Amino acid sequence: MYDAIQSSQEQQISPAIRSIVIVGGGAAGWITAGLLAAKHHSAEDGGIQVTLIESPDIKIIGVGEGTWPTMRSTLQKMGISETEFMRSCDATFKQGAKFAKWVDGSTEDFYYHPLMLPQGFQKMDLAPYWHNYADRISFSEAVCFQEHICEQGRAPKLITTSEYDSVANYAYHLNAGKFAEFLQKHCTTKLGVRHILDNVTDISSAENGDIAAVMTEYNGSVAGDLFIDCTGFASLLLGRHYNVPFLDKSDILFIDTALAVQVPYDSEEDAIASHTISTAQSAGWIWDIGLSSRRGIGHVYSSRHTSEDQAQQDLRAYIGGTDKDLSIRKIPIKSGHRQTFWKNNCVAVGLSAGFLEPLEASALVLIELSATMISDQLPARRDVMDIVAKRFNETTLYRWDRIIDFLKLHYILSKRTDHQFWNDNRDPETIPESLKELMNLWKYRAPGDMDFTSNNEVFPAASYQYVLYGMGFKSDFSLSQQNLTKQQQADDLFGRNMQAVQRAMASLPLHRDLINKVHKHGFQAI
Amino acid sequence: MTQLESLNKSHHRNVKIDLASAKSLCADQRMMPVVLSEFLKLSIQYPILLTKDEETGQFVAVALCGFEDSDNLFWQDGQWNAVYTPLNVRRHPFFVGANEHKKNEQDHDYIICINMTGPGVYKNNLQKDSLQENSLQENSGQALFDDGGQETSFLKEMQSVLGSLIDGEIQTQKFINALLELKLVTPVSLDITFTNQQKIRAEGLYSIDEDKLKSLDTAQIAQLHKSDYLGPIYTMIASLGQIYALIQKKNAQLKSPSKWFQKAEN
Numbered sequence: 001m002y003d004a005i006q007s008s009q010e011q012q013i014s015p016a017i018r019s020i021v022i023v024g025g026g027a028a029g030w031i032t033a034g035l036l037a038a039k040h041h042s043a044e045d046g047g048i049q050v051t052l053i054e055s056p057d058i059k060i061i062g063v064g065e066g067t068w069p070t071m072r073s074t075l076q077k078m079g080i081s082e083t084e085f086m087r088s089c090d091a092t093f094k095q096g097a098k099f100a101k102w103v104d105g106s107t108e109d110f111y112y113h114p115l116m117l118p119q120g121f122q123k124m125d126l127a128p129y130w131h132n133y134a135d136r137i138s139f140s141e142a143v144c145f146q147e148h149i150c151e152q153g154r155a156p157k158l159i160t161t162s163e164y165d166s167v168a169n170y171a172y173h174l175n176a177g178k179f180a181e182f183l184q185k186h187c188t189t190k191l192g193v194r195h196i197l198d199n200v201t202d203i204s205s206a207e208n209g210d211i212a213a214v215m216t217e218y219n220g221s222v223a224g225d226l227f228i229d230c231t232g233f234a235s236l237l238l239g240r241h242y243n244v245p246f247l248d249k250s251d252i253l254f255i256d257t258a259l260a261v262q263v264p265y266d267s268e269e270d271a272i273a274s275h276t277i278s279t280a281q282s283a284g285w286i287w288d289i290g291l292s293s294r295r296g297i298g299h300v301y302s303s304r305h306t307s308e309d310q311a312q313q314d315l316r317a318y319i320g321g322t323d324k325d326l327s328i329r330k331i332p333i334k335s336g337h338r339q340t341f342w343k344n345n346c347v348a349v350g351l352s353a354g355f356l357e358p359l360e361a362s363a364l365v366l367i368e369l370s371a372t373m374i375s376d377q378l379p380a381r382r383d384v385m386d387i388v389a390k391r392f393n394e395t396t397l398y399r400w401d402r403i404i405d406f407l408k409l410h411y412i413l414s415k416r417t418d419h420q421f422w423n424d425n426r427d428p429e430t431i432p433e434s435l436k437e438l439m440n441l442w443k444y445r446a447p448g449d450m451d452f453t454s455n456n457e458v459f460p461a462a463s464y465q466y467v468l469y470g471m472g473f474k475s476d477f478s479l480s481q482q483n484l485t486k487q488q489q490a491d492d493l494f495g496r497n498m499q500a501v502q503r504a505m506a507s508l509p510l511h512r513d514l515i516n517k518v519h520k521h522g523f524q525a526i
Numbered sequence: 527m528t529q530l531e532s533l534n535k536s537h538h539r540n541v542k543i544d545l546a547s548a549k550s551l552c553a554d555q556r557m558m559p560v561v562l563s564e565f566l567k568l569s570i571q572y573p574i575l576l577t578k579d580e581e582t583g584q585f586v587a588v589a590l591c592g593f594e595d596s597d598n599l600f601w602q603d604g605q606w607n608a609v610y611t612p613l614n615v616r617r618h619p620f621f622v623g624a625n626e627h628k629k630n631e632q633d634h635d636y637i638i639c640i641n642m643t644g645p646g647v648y649k650n651n652l653q654k655d656s657l658q659e660n661s662l663q664e665n666s667g668q669a670l671f672d673d674g675g676q677e678t679s680f681l682k683e684m685q686s687v688l689g690s691l692i693d694g695e696i697q698t699q700k701f702i703n704a705l706l707e708l709k710l711v712t713p714v715s716l717d718i719t720f721t722n723q724q725k726i727r728a729e730g731l732y733s734i735d736e737d738k739l740k741s742l743d744t745a746q747i748a749q750l751h752k753s754d755y756l757g758p759i760y761t762m763i764a765s766l767g768q769i770y771a772l773i774q775k776k777n778a779q780l781k782s783p784s785k786w787f788q789k790a791e792n
Binding site for chain 1: 578579580581582583584585706709711712713730732
């Protein structure tokens with residue numbers, strides 16, 4: 001009798017989530033594997049098993065070379081030494097982005113989107129007070145010291161600064177191919193991730209529509225409780241198996257092709273930029289990322305507006321020295337994302353979930369955010385998975401929409417008229433309603449935290465301020481003059497920023513020098 | 527210009543050293559690099575801490591001698607005023623250089639060099655007339671070689687000091703690496719208010735993490751014991767008390783007007 005009750009109870013208990021199978025091994029696959037395995041103790045008895053199946057035949061895309069500061073905590077969570085990471089992945093420090101020629105295309109036309117909040121941002125908003133000085137100093141120069149450091153080619157920390165600590169906030173530039181290899185080694189040797197090199201040939205479904213197992217060419221069927229689709233643009237599980245529709249966003253963001261190239265430094269002493277340089281072109285823009293060993297440069301453009309030949313010419317003109325033997329790689333970009341990201345027991349992370357042009361390095365950060373959310377909210381049993389999936393879908397959709405708004409912001413503020421590409425970008429038909437509303441509000445006030453109230457914001461109000469005022473947008477503060485009573489405090493903060501500039505200039509080493517020291521000596525863990 | 531020469535009997539036969547003034551190069555050093563073998567002797571007067579080398583970011587062991595840049599509270603009245611003088615102070619004007627002429631295995635990796643343009647170094651008979659102000663009184667100062675060209679006991683002592691430093695630096699580095707491996711190193715931040723209400727925050731100093739030390743398992747403790755590291759670890763912890771003595775020194779200095787003004791008043 002007792003036995004009968006127990007066994008009937010057992011039948012009702014939903015299966016536990018003990019085994020996670022990740023399909024695909026680029027940065028998305030290995031970041032997800034690493035975060036899951038570290039948090040859920042995969043290397044120990046009783047930990048959750050994490051298996052990553054990687055095709056030996058498919059090369060990773062590997063052009064995502066810019067990160068956000070979040071990467072520091074992501075690496076730390078996986079127990080990775082910053083020194084080892086930087087040495088293995090040709091990594092350098094990134095302190096934000098410099099946007100050149102985005103406003104009117106002239107040579108003096110540039111602004112910065114740094115990685116540090118404006119001075120005193122938590123206490124008061126300097127934007128309205130800066131407006132009085134706008135003709136003398138740029139917004140980012142007035143409120144933040146990071147642009148000054150970047151312009152001088154200085155690093156965000158010293159060799160005596162501990163791993164992951166900073167003097168100025170920073171992210172990384174990295175070699176994506178080496179990064180995936182580095183993570184693979186760390187995940188398999190330190191974190192207990194099982195690695196299968198094989199092609200997935202088929203999927204076997206359970207009665208409820210879940211994926212029961214994936215079939216491989218040489219390793220038979222690999223069963224799991226949760227499957228993570230990191231198969232890149234192929235979107236093998238979510239796209240091809242579950243037929244989750246792809247929402248095309250090319251009506252908002254026109255970029256659809258990338259031409260990527262690696263450019264060596266002229267000499268080992270060449271300065272390394274400590275920021276991403278994004279230079280607008282007639283129908284797109286060029287990224288320029290300085291790694292320790294080479295530069296990664298690419299032209300992303302709209303093929304509806306310009307030809308590949310023209311885009312190549314623009315790229316070569318940017319690089320200069322036309323005699324250089326450049327092997328240019330063409331990568332088609334499909335701007336958009338899946339309608340949902342988690343279906344049944346399958347969730348997509350990385351390109352399989354979607355992609356947007358790399359203007360604000362959103363690819364890797366979305367991978368980190370998604371993998372962290374899956375790991376933090378990992379359902380204990382199957383019966384609660386649908387609830388987690390619903391939340392994941394809501395949050396992730398919100399994030400994609402916010403990123404799309406923020407990317408579009410860079411285009412609608414441009415005053416360039418040299419090409420139809422820029423005129424088309426300002427066509428109200430192509431601007432999301434949510435962004436139009438914000439732009440209307442900001443006619444009379446600066447972006448503030450009240451505009452971004454979700455727990456799942458990607459870009460803070462400060463980022464909008466940097467782009468908005470960096471691109472010459474004027475908010476009309478005349479009707480709120482009566483509220484601007486803190487001129488003295490504001491001037492103190494502007495003064496404090498100038499002191500911070502002096503201190504930083506006096507103490508921070510040149511970026512190249514620090515990178516050399518990282519390779520020679522390394523940072524201390526404490 | 528600093529003129530560094532490898533020590534050589536024929537070149538330096540007539541060199542004499544004024545010991546106190548040779549050490550004056552340390553007068554503005556707030557932290558003095560030290561080696562493991564002298565920890566116990568140091569601990570009677572100096573706080574022994576770790577700090578990061580500014581050039582390399584690597585940890586080095588130091589005796590704390592002051593709180594502000596170029597402040598050395600052990601340098602008083604033109605001399606090193608302490609019961610025990612660290613090897614890195616005693617060695618002046620000598621230092622160790624890498625032997626660039628090393629050809630065979632048997633050749634030494636290091637050679638002894640002398641800073642001929644440093645304070646307290648005199649080339650006696652050659653400079654006596656031309657550089658009177660700088661030259662020593664006849665018969666004063668320590669000679670390196672005697673009349674017969676043999677090394678003096680002073681030079682032999684200096685050689686042993688430098689030898690201890692060479693060995694000591696390797697041993698100390700091993701010790702520090704062991705501490706780092708066991709995550710026993712922790713930052714120490716000092717917030718000090720002196721009697722004149724001057725406030726100072728000394729940063730960039732590290733010591734032993736005592737909680738972490740207590741949490742080591744028996745195998746790890748046994749390993750430390752076997753390597754003879756437990757002694758220096760506890761010496762470092764105990765030496766932290768000397769920070770108070772150092773603060774007292776600083777307060778005393780702030781209270782008494784400097785010798786300069788005393789003379790002026792007389």
